[in-house]
Amino acid sequence: MRHLLLILALITGLAAAPPAVAAECYADYKAKQDAPLRLHYGVIALQGPCRRGAANAEVAERLAANGWTLLNVLSVFGPEGLQQRRANAGAYFLRF
Numbered sequence: 524m525r526h527l528l529l530i531l532a533l534i535t536g537l538a539a540a541p542p543a544v545a546a547e548c549y550a551d552y553k554a555k556q557d558a559p560l561r562l563h564y565g566v567i568a569l570q571g572p573c574r575r576g577a578a579n580a581e582v583a584e585r586l587a588a589n590g591w592t593l594l595n596v597l598s599v600f601g602p603e604g605l606q607q608r609r610a611n612a613g614a615y616f617l618r619f
Contacts, residue, residue: 548573549566549568549569549599549601550575552567552595552596552597553593553595554586555592557592563591564611564612565619566605566612567582567585567618567619569582575598578596578599582619585619
């Protein structure tokens with residue numbers, strides 16, 4: 524009986540908890556590879572704080588893991604800016 528009460532309390536607590544909502548934040552950036560020189564413009568979903576300074580470090584790390592060097596983060600924006608950047612980012616739209 525005690526276990527049943529504990530299970531019911533857990534279920535009630537989970538049902539009453541608000542759903543976790545992740546703030547959607549994105550950055551657009553320019554990156555390069557050397558030998559031979561390749562450049563690309565891309566859009567990336569940020570996992571960290573939605574600030575340009577924090578985005579620089581996160582984007583640079585994720586690109587470096589894939590052989591790219593970050594040139595610069597152009598802007599940080601919410602979901603409202605995704606569609607207008609999709610065509611320009613092409614294959615690098617939310618790739619990394």
